[in-house]
Amino acid sequence: xxxxxxxxxxxxxxxxxxxxxxxxxxxxxxxxxxxxxxxxxxxxxxxxxxxxxxxxxxxxxxxxxxxxxxxxxxxxxxxxxxxxxxxxxxxxxxxxxxxxxxxxxxxxxxxxxxxxxxxxxxxxxxxxxxxxxxxxxxxxxxxxxxxxxxxxxxxxxxxxxxxxxxxxxxxxxxxxxxxxxxxxxxxxxxxxxxxxxxxxxxxxxxxxxxxxxxxxxxxxxxxxxxxxxxxxxxxxxxxxxxxxxxxxxxxxxxxxxxxxxxxxxxxxxxxxxxxxxxxxxxxxxxxxxxxxxxxxxxxxxxxxxxxxxxxxxxxxxxxxxxxxxxxxxxxxxxxxxxxxxxxxxxx
Amino acid sequence: xxxxxxxxxxxxxxxxxxxxxxxxxxxxxxxxxxxxxxxxxxxxxxxxxxxxxxxxxxxxxxxxxxxxxxxxxxxxxxxxxxxxxxxxxxxxxxxxxxxxxxxxxxxxxxxxxxxxxxxxxxxxxxxxxxxxxxxxxxxxxxxxxxxxxxxxxxxxxxxxxxxxxxxxxxxxxxxxxxxxxxxxxxxxxxxxxxxxxxxxxxxxxxxxxxxxxxxxxxxxxxxxxxxxxxxxxxxxxxxxxxxxxxxxxxxxxxxxxxxxxxxxxxxxxxxxxxxxxxxxxxxxxxxxxxxxxxxxxxxxxxxxxxxxxxxxxxxxxxxxxxxxxxxxxxxxxxxxxxxxxxxxxxx
Numbered sequence: 001x002x003x004x005x006x007x008x009x010x011x012x013x014x015x016x017x018x019x020x021x022x023x024x025x026x027x028x029x030x031x032x033x034x035x036x037x038x039x040x041x042x043x044x045x046x047x048x049x050x051x052x053x054x055x056x057x058x059x060x061x062x063x064x065x066x067x068x069x070x071x072x073x074x075x076x077x078x079x080x081x082x083x084x085x086x087x088x089x090x091x092x093x094x095x096x097x098x099x100x101x102x103x104x105x106x107x108x109x110x111x112x113x114x115x116x117x118x119x120x121x122x123x124x125x126x127x128x129x130x131x132x133x134x135x136x137x138x139x140x141x142x143x144x145x146x147x148x149x150x151x152x153x154x155x156x157x158x159x160x161x162x163x164x165x166x167x168x169x170x171x172x173x174x175x176x177x178x179x180x181x182x183x184x185x186x187x188x189x190x191x192x193x194x195x196x197x198x199x200x201x202x203x204x205x206x207x208x209x210x211x212x213x214x215x216x217x218x219x220x221x222x223x224x225x226x227x228x229x230x231x232x233x234x235x236x237x238x239x240x241x242x243x244x245x246x247x248x249x250x251x252x253x254x255x256x257x258x259x260x261x262x263x264x265x266x267x268x269x270x271x272x273x274x275x276x277x278x279x280x281x282x283x284x285x286x287x288x289x290x291x292x293x294x295x296x297x298x299x300x301x302x303x304x305x306x307x308x309x310x311x312x313x314x315x316x317x318x319x320x321x322x323x324x325x326x327x328x329x330x331x332x333x334x335x336x337x338x339x340x341x342x343x344x345x346x347x
Numbered sequence: 348x349x350x351x352x353x354x355x356x357x358x359x360x361x362x363x364x365x366x367x368x369x370x371x372x373x374x375x376x377x378x379x380x381x382x383x384x385x386x387x388x389x390x391x392x393x394x395x396x397x398x399x400x401x402x403x404x405x406x407x408x409x410x411x412x413x414x415x416x417x418x419x420x421x422x423x424x425x426x427x428x429x430x431x432x433x434x435x436x437x438x439x440x441x442x443x444x445x446x447x448x449x450x451x452x453x454x455x456x457x458x459x460x461x462x463x464x465x466x467x468x469x470x471x472x473x474x475x476x477x478x479x480x481x482x483x484x485x486x487x488x489x490x491x492x493x494x495x496x497x498x499x500x501x502x503x504x505x506x507x508x509x510x511x512x513x514x515x516x517x518x519x520x521x522x523x524x525x526x527x528x529x530x531x532x533x534x535x536x537x538x539x540x541x542x543x544x545x546x547x548x549x550x551x552x553x554x555x556x557x558x559x560x561x562x563x564x565x566x567x568x569x570x571x572x573x574x575x576x577x578x579x580x581x582x583x584x585x586x587x588x589x590x591x592x593x594x595x596x597x598x599x600x601x602x603x604x605x606x607x608x609x610x611x612x613x614x615x616x617x618x619x620x621x622x623x624x625x626x627x628x629x630x631x632x633x634x635x636x637x638x639x640x641x642x643x644x645x646x647x648x649x650x651x652x653x654x655x656x657x658x659x660x661x662x663x664x665x666x667x668x669x670x671x672x673x674x675x676x677x678x679x680x681x682x683x684x685x686x687x688x689x690x691x692x693x694x
Contacts, residue, residue, distance in 0.1 A: 082438065126474075
């Protein structure tokens with residue numbers, strides 16, 4: 001890629017300082033020509049305008065904000081674009097940012113910690129005014145890099161367990177509890193929780209909530225935990241084959257899958273094997289993922305409050321940008337999820 | 348927002364040239380210290396490292412690519428994040444970019460041409476190596492700004508009608524044709540097309556395709572065109588109330604809505620008014636929008652090939668970046684949509 005490695009001069013846009021040097025004036029004078037022309041002598045103004053023309057300097061929102069010292073761009077780095085919670089968060093963050101005259105730029109990390117790291121660095125390089133970070137694991141090193149550059153950061157959908165940064169999370173324990181409670185209220189007595197055995201914060205917390213709801217039944221309801229290979233549709237298919245191979249009496253009468261994609265995979269395969277959903281087995285997800293795979297039934301799930309997640313995170317970030325690190329107090333905001341009942345649990 | 352308007356120095360990350368000045372060496376020497384330390388005398392190296400430390404210069408992917416003259420960041424500006432075609436395009440573009448070692452940064456335009464313009468400027472300011480632009484209308488001025496800064500641009504889901512830039516589009520005429528053909532094949536004879544009377548390229552083209560399919564029946568099938576206020580759920584609700592108010596014999600037996608959101612709005616309201624979908628009226632969308640509102644039935648629709656749209660656009664952009672404007676030849680790529688049959692047309 002010769003262009004990517006070519007000489008710096010060819011595609012570098014002219015900056016305010018280039019115009020100042022070319023015209024032989026200070027950057028403040030260039031800024032005045034653009035923002036307060038009345039303060040500048042006519043001859044100087046004309047010289048600056050000729051330099052602007054000559055260098056192809058285009059004044060834009062970004063350039064003019066850089067001229068007065070701050071970017072109007074906010075970065076958002078999310079785990080993956082394939083889970084709609086992050087898209088919803090982006091939408092929430094964007095409308096809040098937009099209302100304040102700020103621009104949101106986004107990057108997805110494709111479930112890869114290295115990609116997340118280079119996304120963070122891209123935004124540092126792009127000189128954003130602040131960053132919203134939805135990390136996949138402990139990201140202290142990246143947060144330190146941001147702090148060193150004085151870029152405020154708010155964590156989204158991840159509890160850092162420290163007060164070094166603001167964070168906005170969804171109550172995943174409540175999500176698990178609400179899901180299991182729904183199935184118990186429907187009269188289901190043998191619940192299976194399908195998830196993975198990785199050390200993922202939301203999975204741990206949802207498992208805890210499900211166990212809590214089942215424990216409250218004093219033994220009237222049993223809980224079986226089934227470990228899938230990953231969180232995707234194919235693994236949901238595999239679990240359905242496993243369950244279908246059992247005697248009917250040994251099967252669960254309800255399945256809570258930790259992701260909607262696992263639930264969709266289970267439903268599609270189970271139906272193909274002659275299991276009636278929701279008649280024989282009621283199935284639900286717990287992450288209200290509109291980006292999940294297509295399903296023959298609409299899916300009962302639990303909302304993850306993505307829009308609020310993004311909107312609240314942006315509010316906290318703007319507070320930190322506005323007041324600076326010394327006057328701003330970090331906060332931890334917890335949002336409550338909601339049940340969405342559809343065809344996969346109630347006919 | 349004092350921070351946004353504060354002095355330029357406080358949050359500007361140190362650049363390679365700052366390190367070079369502080370250490371009293373050339374930028375080439377700083378680059379060598381970082382990339383080829385063996386080429387640099389030990390005393391010089393130590394001095395540069397002390398300057399790096401002192402200035403808080405953090406070497407990251409972005410900074411190191413800027414050092415050799417090109418950014419590894421690609422920008423993507425889309426009309427709106429609320430239509431999944433653009434998310435799919437982002438995913439396709441991202442995996443293609445990632446495979447080439449490039450980073451994708453995105454921005455949504457909230458259906459606002461002014462927002463689109465500031466997004467383009469933000470990416471110019473962030474010095475991306477190239478831009479994918481999914482515009483909402485003729486964007487020649489923005490394309491000219493990009494060209495002036497030597498930033499290659501590829502148009503996504505919009506046919507510029509010129510050869511000033513590469514473009515990748517979906518065959519919207521085929522989308523309309525496929526939709527109407529499906530309903531005709533199901534035996535439906537009174538089709539209504541629900542859309543808006545705005546001058547939108549995809550709407551015009553889908554209408555044309557639907558008319559073509561109906562014309563082929565030589566009068567066996569009739570086509571009624573219903574104009575909605577906008578493309579959202581509420582307008583779908585309103586059209587359903589309008590249709591339900593007619594005598595049953597005067598109602599269409601099939602509805603093609605130009606967006607999935609219009610279709611969902613129609614289905615939800617029609618069902619509440621006692622119309623059986625798909626029994627009385629088969630209903631479908633034509634933009635396979637997984638970000639559409641929740642519906643009680645799974646929706647028949649037409650895929651918009653979002654992933655390929657993004658992947659092909661990124662390939663074209665990388666070709667232009669690699670070969671430069673003079674050796675690159677602009678192309679126009681047309682993708683073919685596919686039918687997805689679900690509950691809203693076939694029980």
